[in-house]
């Protein structure tokens with residue numbers, strides 16, 4: 286099993302009031318799955334994705350990624366873990382403006398300490414794969430939204446992650462461009478990548494092979510089990 | 517893991533985004549470093565000036581100079597004891613200092629015109645003894661220096677400095693020529709080698725142009741160029757102490773002898789090479805304090821300015837920091853990146869400051885007539901200071917960047 290969690294909880298302190306963003310999530314995801322998470326705004330989708338992406342530690346519960354107990358890792362180990370296992374794709378692309386396309390893709394490999402020639406070669410290959418082989422010298426500001434998101438996906442793929450996480454990757458794109466991006470995710474999944482994707486759009490959700498719906502920090506429906514968790 | 521070269525490359529990329537803002541933020545560093553550099557180059561200039569003069573005087577040499585008294589001091593000393601140096605003093609010193617290998621030469625210096633054929637030139641006529649050449653390491657290029665016999669017989673012979681010889685004789689031979697000094701006739705017995713002069717602008721001692729010296733026997737000078745006030749008045753006594761370690765003893769003995777002879781009247785001064793250096797340092801001290809204070813203040817103010825800019829930089833780039841953290845940058849990687857950015861900004865300011873400092877040093881030597889000199893230590897100190905300011909004031913923004921919560925940073 287790639288992902289196993291039990292009773293995952295996340296509480297944020299806003300002033301004196303605790304905000305319960307996740308109130309007990311149990312989920313398992315296997316290698317090669319394509320999971321789409323939907324739910325109302327504020328239902329905890331991003332919070333869950335960030336936890337699965339090892340960006341922060343849960344307030345309670347447990348999380349094993351490839352059998353490794355994530356909540357026990359310290360900050361440096363979490364960073365290492367993200368660098369080696371996770372590829373993030375964001376709604377707003379989040380490319381680094383002072384870097385050109387290929388430099389953006391190389392960045393995770395720099396943090397991994399991959400030597401210059403090797404990381405350049407790998408980045409160029411991935412850019413070719415996402416259809417941007419001809420734009421490697423462009424600045425992020427010179428790209429269309431769809432192109433920028435392809436670069437972001439290439440950056441996520443650069444480290445050959447075991448898990449590709451995307452938080453509303455088509456949220457800032459028109460529907461035709463969004464379709465292109467979703468087809469790319471589908472392709473990657475067919476080639477073996479495990480994808481977990483958050484979206485509001487029913488159309489986008491249709492690309493998933495498994496759908497999870499959230500409400501108030503809980504999973505209320507999971508198409509894999511077919512059962513509604515306690516509400 | 518991330519290597520240093522890549523981190524530096526990242527930092528450089530981060531900086532070039534806001535060139536103007538970054539440059540402006542370094543103004544404090546620029547002026548601080550410029551102040552340090554100009555201070556050091558003035559200091560180095562003064563030190564070199566002192567050393568150059570000491571070399572010219574000879575490191576093993578002591579000079580005793582007359583200090584003309586005036587007004588009240590003269591009245592108090594009385595005419596008998598305010599005479600300044602005399603030829604007798606030189607003889608007394610010779611007898612009164614039983615240290616081995618010490619050589620003495622009296623100097624009586626008068627300005628006079630020297631004439632030969634149709635040509636003439638202004639010269640320093642130096643009445644002295646044969647030892648003077650050895651004391652000062654001046655060498656003759658042709659003929660000989662003054663001899664004991666010249667002295668004993670009050671001969672009217674002279675030895676010409678290179679420049680004055682050139683003026684009167686050109687490339688021709690001067691030995692045995694007869695020429696006029698003031699209103700007497702002299703025979704040339706020697707010509708000196710040209711001597712490299714100290715060209716600096718900051719003489720601690722005013723030195724005459726020795727290439728315009730004309731040496732005559734001391735006794736001859738005493739009767740041919742009477743000083744008016746005292747027939748035996750001389751201007752200077754040059755002393756060479758073969759062994760450097762004896763210098764202070766000789767000075768002490770000389771002072772005893774002269775004070776006894778002069779009844780404690782301070783109408784002479786003893787100049788020791790060491791003291792010249794000390795004097796140079798003293799001249800520097802006040803200047804250094806003022807400039808040092810300015811430099812310190814500019815560096816602190818500059819550092820705070822840079823810290824401000826870097827804090828703004830960090831908050832503008834919060835999202836970038838979040839992304840870097842998400843793709844695997846550790847806190848220390850972020851920390852190092854921003855710290856290096858600050859240090860680079862400061863070093864850039866340092867480079868500009870160094871250039872400005874040299875320009876300022878140039879202006880100082882132009883207008884204040886102070887000597888300035890390039891000092892490697894100054895440049896290194898400036899770089900060190902700039903880097904230190906960068907580290908000290910970069911630490912806080914870098915820490916703030918590193919401590920950002922990745923999730924928060926990405927939400928913004």
Ligand SMILES: Nc1ncnc2c1ncn2[C@@H]1O[C@H](COP(=O)(O)OP(=O)(O)OP(=O)(O)O)[C@@H](O)[C@H]1O
Pocket residue numbers: 297298299304305306324325326327328329330331332333924
């Ligand atoms: N850092 C935080 N501090 C305080 N509250 C937070 C924080 N992060 C999330 N929350 C709260 O937790 C809840 C879940 O937020 P989350 O971002 O996971 O929702 P979401 O499902 O992604 O919503 P959206 O569809 O609008 O992106 C919300 O009520 C949100 O206000």
Ligand SMILES: [Mg+2]
Pocket residue numbers: 330331332452
């Ligand atoms: Mg969200």
